[in-house]
Amino acid sequence: MTIREKYAVTGAQPVASYDWVDLTSGVGYKRYYGCASNTVTTATYFLTSKQIDAQPISLLSSAIPVDTKTKAIDLDYDIEFLRPAIIDGVAVINLTHGVRIANINSSDNETVVNIAHINLASAETIIGTTTTGVRPGTQDHNYRDCIRVALTRTHFAIGEKLRLTVELWAKDDAPGGTAKVILWFDPNSAQTVTDVDGITRNTDLILDIPFRIAI
Numbered sequence: 654m655t656i657r658e659k660y661a662v663t664g665a666q667p668v669a670s671y672d673w674v675d676l677t678s679g680v681g682y683k684r685y686y687g688c689a690s691n692t693v694t695t696a697t698y699f700l701t702s703k704q705i706d707a708q709p710i711s712l713l714s715s716a717i718p719v720d721t722k723t724k725a726i727d728l729d730y731d732i733e734f735l736r737p738a739i740i741d742g743v744a745v746i747n748l749t750h751g752v753r754i755a756n757i758n759s760s761d762n763e764t765v766v767n768i769a770h771i772n773l774a775s776a777e778t779i780i781g782t783t784t785t786g787v788r789p790g791t792q793d794h795n796y797r798d799c800i801r802v803a804l805t806r807t808h809f810a811i812g813e814k815l816r817l818t819v820e821l822w823a824k825d826d827a828p829g830g831t832a833k834v835i836l837w838f839d840p841n842s843a844q845t846v847t848d849v850d851g852i853t854r855n856t857d858l859i860l861d862i863p864f865r866i867a868i
Contacts, residue, residue, distance in 0.1 A: 671864065680742040680863035686840035687730040687748075687817065687858030700732035700817060700860065701840065710839035710856065713753065716831050717823045722761065725834045726821040730858075731771065734809045741806040742863030744768055744781060749846060749856050750821055751795035754832045762823035762834055763787050766800050768862075770807050771814035780805040795846045797854040804863070817860050 671681030685700040691708045714725035752760045768781040781804040788796055809815065825832040837846070837856035848854050 681866045682861045685860045687838040688840050698728050698730050700730045704840040706841050707839045711837040713835045714833045717825050719825045722822050722824040725823050726836050728819050730817045731814045733814050738809045739865040741865045744802045745861040746800040747859040749797050749837045749854050751835050754792050760825050760832045761787050761789050765820040767818040769816040773812050780807045795848045797848050
């Protein structure tokens with residue numbers, strides 16, 4: 654054995670870590686948080702695995718129209734893959750949203766969630782989508798949703814991106830209404846809100862993504 658062979662250092666292979674594993678499905682779940690980073694003119698939205706402080710922590714829409722359901726909020730949260738991965742299974746999203754009404758008007762709102770693969774040419778392919786049921790409400794109200802999204806088995810190469818899109822659709826049910834919708838996305842949940850059931854809820858936007866693993 655030569656000196657070089659005796660003292661050669663072998664690089665350790667990276668070990669993937671997961672926040673939780675579903676043995677029955679053969680997937681490991683990795684948790685991401687929707688987050689925002691403020692700049693001089695606008696906010697950048699992204700996915701992070703860390704519970705960091707977001708700025709801003711929420712987005713309030715313009716006044717939603719009367720009687721015609723309209724997409725009031727449409728946000729994309731991206732993360733780039735630096736290692737190849739296979740996503741396969743059912744994603745789970747927890748998010749908090751609400752309606753702000755200046756009077757006793759009522760509103761109807763629903764949430765649309767898309768999960769997409771973004772290739773190196775920036776082309777977007779939706780690999781899973783879900784629309785929640787309509788949530789009616791009068792005066793100010795908040796909801797904490799748990800949304801499951803079945804995903805098409807998809808390979809992500811180095812440099813490709815995963816995108817979570819959250820859309821809030823809503824309408825005001827009263828003439829002359831001034832209702833607005835709000836979406837929170839603070840990984841640290843520095844602020845909490847009370848939902849329609851009187852329960853204190855966090856304001857983090859959580860995305861649990863299933864990765865195919867060998868069991």
